[in-house]
Amino acid sequence: MNFQEELCAWYKIHHRDLPFRQSRDPYAIWVSEIMAQQTRIDSMLPYYKRWMERWPTVEALAEAPIEDVLHVWQGLGYYNRARKLHAGAKVVVERYGGLLPADVEQLRTIPGIGFYTAGAIGSIAYGLRAPAVDGNVLRVTTRVLQYGEDITKKTTADYVWRQVYDWMEGSDPAVFTQAMMEIGALVCTPKNPQCLLCPLAPFCGAGQDGSWSQYPVKKKAKPPLELQLYTYWIENDRRQILLSDDWSDGLMEGLYRLPQAAAPLEQTDQLEYAGQRKHVFSHRVWKMECYRGQWDDQVQETLPEHCFWIAKDQLDTLPIVSAHRKWLDEGLAGETEASPDNPESVQISETSLTDPAETAGIEACQDSDASIMEKKKNKKKG
Incomplete structure (x- = not known):
């Protein structure tokens, strides 16, 4: 043959x-x-x-x-x-x-x-x-x-x-x-x-x-560009987390993320240092210095551009960049372990800790419209 x-x-x-x-x-x-x-x-x-x-x-x-x-x-x-x-x-x-x-x-x-x-x-x-x-x-x-x-x-x-x-x-x-x-x-x-x-x-x-x-012969690829970033997990007393739809860096348009910038925010006195994280993309590396904390109502009135509040139990209804999704999942898992008798905490664990690879195509985004309405309302207030 x-x-x-x-x-x-x-x-x-x-x-x-x-x-x-x-x-x-x-x-x-x-x-x-x-x-x-x-x-x-x-x-x-x-x-x-x-x-x-x-x-x-x-x-x-x-x-x-x-x-x-x-x-x-x-x-x-x-x-x-x-x-x-x-x-x-x-x-x-x-x-x-x-x-x-x-x-x-x-x-x-x-x-x-x-x-x-x-x-x-x-x-x-x-x-x-x-x-x-x-x-x-x-x-x-x-x-x-x-x-x-x-x-x-x-x-x-x-x-x-x-x-x-x-x-x-x-x-x-x-x-x-x-x-x-x-x-x-x-x-x-x-x-x-x-x-x-x-x-x-x-x-x-x-x-x-x-x-x-x-074989095959392939020239050595250029090393990925490393970016030093400051990433913020900010929440309020209504069990909401601040997300951003700022895609000005040209990466992953359409995916939401935690507020992130190349320079640290000025108002960080209420935020605690949460360690370093690293996420490797095909051509870039995010080296993230992470902070977490709670802002009061006065700060909420002056939300940064492109930011909006979303309830913790609605996080799984939105596509979120994996670099930040992992931190959110780990953090919410810690909250659940700290409050095993809290029905609301257990519910959040069940939704936000489910692997997207197992449920992404089955679960519809029933709550996404409500999330966007919350986003628009807060933008008007800002």
Whole structure:
């Protein structure tokens, strides 16, 4: 058998039984591919299942409030993926009547759909000879061919795309595309690949001479930018916490956060130092100096811009940046342990300490409208 035949025969026997592989629905494939980007399959599966239960069609997603979309996505990270999925759904409804087009070039005009995603949708859903080159496919291809150019270069991406296109000839595009991804995920792994069990061993230069660790070649990434920030947990005597919707730093628009600034606030005499925290993003690191305390009514009349009060038992109804969500969860857990006989405290524990990954797609944001009304009321007062 040739390269394609060996690969596809292996896939038909050894592929994982994943829910999005049980359908050729282009929308389901689109959602699964976006979620799988920079996220392990076993981590994204619960999110995928809940997402499809809540928004089973493009039309349903297009009609959803963006705040609900971000809340369901909470925990997956890289929130721009969710925003573009939502924006893309609106375009598909308005421009294509709710059906993703069976044309790679048209697919690439939809927000959030680039070369890879267009190729995945085109080949898997519509059977088009359209390569989908992700990290797994890059790794397999460069090892097989012992291609030593930097994979971050456009010339390398073009070369691999053409090679995969040639390999697809005579095969079922849907099977071939998924087989390339699968063998990269299960056999031709970044570390400790199972070369002796690989069906592509007869065709693989790096596997035959043991040079697999040299491929793919990638230039060293720049270290992430470190930001020193001052983060504040401020609450009042009505069991409310101050949140902010200030997204002027360009990070995670649509996600709420605790008040935070690059310089310390002037009014900190009522706040206690709560330690240092660190959160690593893909290109930035937040080094947070944390303070916690209570403000009185006079201070509430002069709330900082973009800030609003929300009840503690409503925190789970809003999408909150994970760097701050973790601190909130830990702090509220401490309150519950300190007051085990307090019914209200127990209730807060049950809602705010539930892992968003377990409930994000099931629980609706019933109280979010009330939260926003509270926000608007306090802004008017300020």
